[in-house]
Amino acid sequence: QVQVVESGGGLVQAGGSLRLSCAASGFGVASYGVGWFRQVPGKLREGVLCSSKTDSRTYYADSNLGRSVKGRFTITRDNAENMVYLQMNNLKPEDTAVYYCAAGLFGCPTYEYDIWGQGTQVTVSS
Secondary structure, eight states, X not given: OOEEXXXXXXXXXXXXXXXXXXXXXXXXXXXXXEEEEEEOTTSOOEEEEEEOXXXXXXXXXXXXXXXHHTTTEEEEEETTTTEEEEEEOSOOGGGOEEEEEEEETTOSSSOOOOEEOOOEEEEEEO
16 A cells, blocks of 8 residues: 655743654655645645755745755654654744645655645644
């Protein structure tokens, strides 16, 4: 079964860190662009950052969101373990959201993702 499953969300105080994990199965992440998205209630899901399949280069979303996380959020991939990670440092209350992992053959930097996880909740308290 082709899927990605996120884990690692939770409650953290402002200034703290969390690492989200995305476990892929049924396909190899080495051949896919992978990205992290987030969504808050009442708003559309937004891209945060992604990792290209060609050279694992990180692309931050060309948005206020992407600029707000640059320097704090890092995406990494372990192709051997078929895992993708999102390291989040210096978290802020406005980072509170459901975070989603996504993968696509042409998924990064273009937003063409067709494999989505169910999301994991991150709550940052002030």
